[in-house]
Amino acid sequence: DAKTTQPTSMDCAEGRAANLPCNHSTISGNEYVYWYRQIHSQGPQYIIHGLKNNETNEMASLIITEDRKSSTLILPHATLRDTAVYYCIVRVWLFGVDSNYQLIWGAGTKLIIKP
């Protein structure tokens, strides 16, 4: 079962910050939050991940609440090319399998950037 819930769809104006929320209220202490996005007709693309501290890279920022029950992905200056489905994912360890884990995917948020 999915461990995350996200809005089905969101709009954002081009040039504005896009804030995508995600709830993961049953997340365990050692489970990471990942974000991927999928542009139409392509495979998913990694964006960012974090455990409890906020993270930033060249694509986005990830804000995780102190209780870790929710997070927000921020695209600081959205462009039309950011139109995609954004997946919030929990990474769980596969016990007994060395250095391996499984990504538990939610249904995703369809983000539409409008000119």
Place this chain on the structure above:
Amino acid sequence: DVKVTQSSRYLVKRTGEKVFLECVQDMDHENMFWYRQDPGLGLRLIYFSYDVKMKEKGDIPEGYSVSREKKERFSLILESASTNQTSMYLCASRNRGGSYEQYFGPGTRLTVT
């Protein structure tokens, strides 16, 4: 750039046929994955492999099998295709250590009639 390729973008098969989906990665990654993607359900893990000839069941392995004879190649097999296996199939790979980023192929849209 990491490249994951899948043998077909679109495939149409008949019920009962044996179907092979091939995935090849060029980055010497140890781990490879097969997912299916259905509307409203996100991605669901079918099988994964963490080494040559090794395989582990994911969440929905029923009706599927896999083969990993070479490190760069991971095949998904539908022994007897059924209409409920009509879906988008995505292959991914990653390095065992370091970054936990998975690299995905473009997907194969399989239709079983």
